[in-house]
Every structure is written in structure tokens, then in C-alpha cells.
Amino acid sequence: MRLQNKVVLVTGAASGIGYSVTELFAKEGATVFASDIAAPASPYSEDVEVLKLDVTSEEDWSSAVAVIIAKHGRLDVLINNAGIIAYERLDELEMKEWMQMIAVDQTGVFLGMREAVRVMRKQGAGSIVNISSIWGSAAVAGAHAYHAVKGAVRTMSKNAALTYATEGVRVNSVHPGFIDTPLTQAQAPDLNDLVIESTPMKRAGKPIEIAYGCLYLASDESLYVTGTELVIDGGYLAQ
Numbered sequence: 001m002r003l004q005n006k007v008v009l010v011t012g013a014a015s016g017i018g019y020s021v022t023e024l025f026a027k028e029g030a031t032v033f034a035s036d037i038a039a040p041a042s043p044y045s046e047d048v049e050v051l052k053l054d055v056t057s058e059e060d061w062s063s064a065v066a067v068i069i070a071k072h073g074r075l076d077v078l079i080n081n082a083g084i085i086a087y088e089r090l091d092e093l094e095m096k097e098w099m100q101m102i103a104v105d106q107t108g109v110f111l112g113m114r115e116a117v118r119v120m121r122k123q124g125a126g127s128i129v130n131i132s133s134i135w136g137s138a139a140v141a142g143a144h145a146y147h148a149v150k151g152a153v154r155t156m157s158k159n160a161a162l163t164y165a166t167e168g169v170r171v172n173s174v175h176p177g178f179i180d181t182p183l184t185q186a187q188a189p190d191l192n193d194l195v196i197e198s199t200p201m202k203r204a205g206k207p208i209e210i211a212y213g214c215l216y217l218a219s220d221e222s223l224y225v226t227g228t229e230l231v232i233d234g235g236y237l238a239q
């Protein structure tokens with residue numbers, strides 16, 4: 001029960017890493033609000049409250065947080081996990097795709113942090129975990145827009161961590177390597193094989209292996225941790 005009495009909001013919770021975080025956090029005693037634009041692929045096994053939240057929408061953010069505050073009077077943890085990926089290289093990238101990536105993966109994180117920080121400052125406590133990527137620190141060829149947003153999430157997290165460090169609000173980023181989720185299952189198999197082959201552990205990570213890192217950062221075990229990057233990548237970035 002590492003999250004007993006914590007009220008948590010998870011975005012992109014219907015699938016992959018967000019689904020796993022939701023299940024683990026509920027098992028660890030949290031009251032979890034699982035939000036997404038889609039319904040979960042399978043029902044949550046634990047007692048979880050489901051919310052519709054498109055992370056690109058200011059209105060959705062303020063009504064989701066208002067629902068949580070009306071019910072529980074607080075928000076202890078935000079897991080900014082919702083995300084999309086695209087593979088176009090710079091010279092092939094259309095404005096529409098660029099703007100869509102920025103809207104979901106970067107503006108979504110900005111709106112979520114802003115809404116949560118407003119509540120958490122009043123509480124004098126809170127933990128925000130932003131899901132970036134190994135591609136927020138290192139590059140591969142192609143996927144130009146994804147690199148842009150995941151790099152932004154990394155430095156936005158550090159900025160917010162410093163800004164609110166004396167107010168009890170902690171902000172950290174998590175940097176998964178290649179994780180087996182619907183997002184990567186939709187990618188070309190030869191691309192996936194290449195990334196796995198380049199990973200020192202020579203295997204894909206599991207969503208639960210990211211969820212355990214989020215659990216540490218969400219819990220009071222990490223009270224002295226802010227502005228850090230938790231890399232969970234089978235050794236990829238050590239190369």
C-alpha cells in the first residue's frame with residue numbers, strides 16, 4: 001500500500017503504460033482517476049474511476065480536475081502519460097502532423113502540469129510525473145516531431161521542478177526505452193527489431209517495468225527527488 005490515501009490522475013490510461021500504471025497504483029491503495037480519449041481495451045481489475053480527458057483540451061483538463069476536487073478535495077499525483085508517435089523525418093514532415101504532435105505530447109503536458117500545480121501549490125504537496133522517452137535525450141534518424149516534444153517534456157519537467165521546489169510540488173520525468181505496448185505493436189516489425197537489437201538487454205521492456213518507476217516517483221519514498229530523469233531502458237542510454 002505504497003500509495004494509500006493518494007488521489008491520482010493518469011492520462012492515456014486506456015492502453016499500454018498508462019493502463020499498467022493505473023492497475024498498479026490502484027493495487028497500491030491509491031484512488032485512481034483513469035483518463036483517456038478512448039475506453040480501456042479491457043476493464044480495470046481494480047476499483048478505478050474513469051474520466052474522458054483529451055489532453056489537448058483546456059476545458060477537459062479543468063473539468064477533470066474539478067470533478068476530482070469536488071469528490072476528494074485534493075489531487076496528490078498526476079501521471080502525464082498520454083502520447084502519440086510519428087516517424088516522419090524533417091524534410092517530409094507536414095505542418096498538420098507537426099502541430100498534432102505538439103498538441104498531444106507537449107501542450108498536453110503543459111496543460112496538465114499547469115492544472116495540477118494550481119491545486120498542489122495550495123495543498124503544499126504533490127508529485128507530477130511526465131512520461132518522456134529515451135528519444136528525449138538521444139536521437140535516432142527520422143521521427144523529428146517526436147524528438148522535439150519528448151526533449152521539451154524533459155526540460156519542461158526540470159523547469160517546473162525548480163519553480164516549485166520550495167512549495168512541496170515535485171516534478172520528474174520518466175524515460176522509457178522500447179516498451180511492448182499497442183503503440184510499438186503498431187510500428188513496422190523491422191524498426192522494432194532494430195531498436196531491440198540496439199538495446200543492451202536485447203529485449204523489449206514491459207509496461208509494468210515503467211509503472212514501478214512511476215510508483216517510486218509518485219510515492220512519499222521519493223520526497224527528496226525533483227527535477228530528475230528516471231531512465232528505464234534496458235541499458236540503451238548507457239551506450
Ligand code: NAP
Nearest residue numbers: 012015016017037054055081082083133176178179181183
Ligand atoms: P499507447 O499504448 O498508445 O497508449 C497511449 C494512450 O494515450 C492511448 O490510449 C491513446 O489513445 C491515448 N491518447 C492519445 N491521444 C490522446 C489525447 N489527445 N488525450 C488523451 N489520451 C490520448 O502508448 P504507450 O506506449 O503506452 O505510451 C505511453 C507514453 O509512453 C507515451 O507518452 C509515449 O510517447 C511514451 N513512451 C512509450 C514508449 C514505448 O516504447 N511504448 C517509449 C518511450 C516513451 P489512442 O489509442 O486512441 O490513440
